[in-house]
Amino acid sequence: MMMSFKMAIRSISSNKLRSVLTMLGIIIGVMALVVLVSLVDGATSSVTDRILSLGSNMVTVNISDDKGKPVTLNTLKEWTGSVEKLSVIAPYAQDTATGKGKNGNGSLIVYGTTPPYYDIQDLQLAMGRFLKNTDVDNNSYVCVINETCAEELIGYADCVGDTITLDGTRYTVVGVVTNNENSLTAIFSSGTMVAYVPYTSLLRLSDKVSTEITSFYVGAEEESTIAEAEEAITNVLMERFEEDDEAFKVSSQDILEDTMEEITSILTILLGGIAAISLIVGGIGIMNIMLVTVTERTREIGIRKAIGANRKTILMQFLMEAVVICMFGCAIGIFMSWAILQIVTTIVSSMGMKFSLDLGVVLIAVVFCFVIGVLFGLYPANKAAKMKPIDALHYGG
């Protein structure tokens, strides 16, 4: 084994140009695989990081089957008062409504919720205030709108105290939230008009919303983690819904993030597949050269057989050569991928993206190269091994 390895190295280094050219196919293949997958990976992780930084302080709860014990605002209030680690809860329901102000009108998304929503969703006030508990208790017709909405409907951002109508009902604007660049809603629905009203108030506005709350956010208490809150709410709901975990869903990840992940995994498979094809092409190149090498070295094979090499020894020698070429190419390819990723990271450093070698894909590349080396080396090696010693000895005089 060790001897075959040494012989392979010697044989490869005795014809450097050819070996390098042969390796080139593998090098390019490995580079394509590692760089592409790592790029997708880096881009994804930086985007997911941003999403996570927005939504990581909350879990979303959806109730699909309340088993005759609906969750209401009072239930939530009860929980916040009594259950440990569970004091930040905001129900939410949404509908669309036609909004009208002194400057214009348009369709906007109306969220019905409670004050904790502000912290959970990490909203930023431009002016005024957010919803208060008294607004919820009194079913007040107050709303907090975003900057887009203020500019579209009223004409200016400084509109606290003005009124707008939602589906004909007059609402007083008590606050304006910024179109926060870092907010999820801003990223994925920039330009949309949004209004936040007390949950109780949305009940009157929308037929779709009932007192039975089906979705709410849970945030982490100060000095405790979101995981603890998640555990607390899961326990509470399990108890309430007779240990039926099908009745509700607690998800700490946003659906958006799931979708992102799905898209990128498809992208990774797609790009990885293309790169894999180029690796296979590289492998065929190796087979080609190995076949030439075997023919060229027919005489050597004859001598080796004459002095006692058996089939297995010859097979191993040539197979080892193919595998060593492959693995060298792989190593060079990985190194160059690393260099390229470093350069890319430097170039796009302003975007805050970081690209590094993805260990998983490196491993895949190594395994794949090995398999290719064995697969495409096997045929030429077997051809060499099958040669008859006398034929090989007398080859070419």
Next chain:
Amino acid sequence: MIILREVCKFYQVGDERVRALDHASLHIRPHEFVSIIGPSGSGKSTLMNIIGCLDIADAGTYQLDGLPIESYSENDLAKVRNEKIGFVFQNFNLIAKLSAEENVELPLIYQGVPKAERQERVRAALEKVGLLKRAKHLPTELSGGQQQRVAIARALVTRPSLILADEPTGNLDSNTSKEIMEMFHELHSQGNTIVLITHDNDVAKQAPRSIHILDGKVTEVEL
């Protein structure tokens, strides 16, 4: 030690079936120095291939050291060649990429001899042929005579039962040929069994016993 009985070997040339060996029988005893002589086309190469276990007879039996070679598989034959036969070829047949000592070492590697012992035996073999100083040289850096001596060292290093030399002086000038032949005599005197195949009467005569082959038939066995 070598017993061939009624060995036949055929080759298909086009439509014609050529009989390269025709019921050839011969017997070579241990420690003998025998030459096999015949003109080209007489079947002596075929005979040498069969004696050297490079090829298998189509009919007849062949015993080497009591082993029934005719029934051996390809891998068995490789093992027999490795352990029992040392080859010396007309065109030396050294591996060009390997140095003299690596060429000599090769059969021991195939035998699985441990490294320390290999090195010792390679040194001993090279010393015997007087090329210890040239151990690190590549074949291309050696003269024809030196290359042939490396080949002899490679044949000796496994301590074979039989040294099989195929026109060992064919590519050498007369002075070098003489040296090589002297080496064979010396090896013989040390107890090696040597079979020398040649078309050259002068070379053949140097062996105590010559076997003539013509048209695939062993025609004359003289002592």
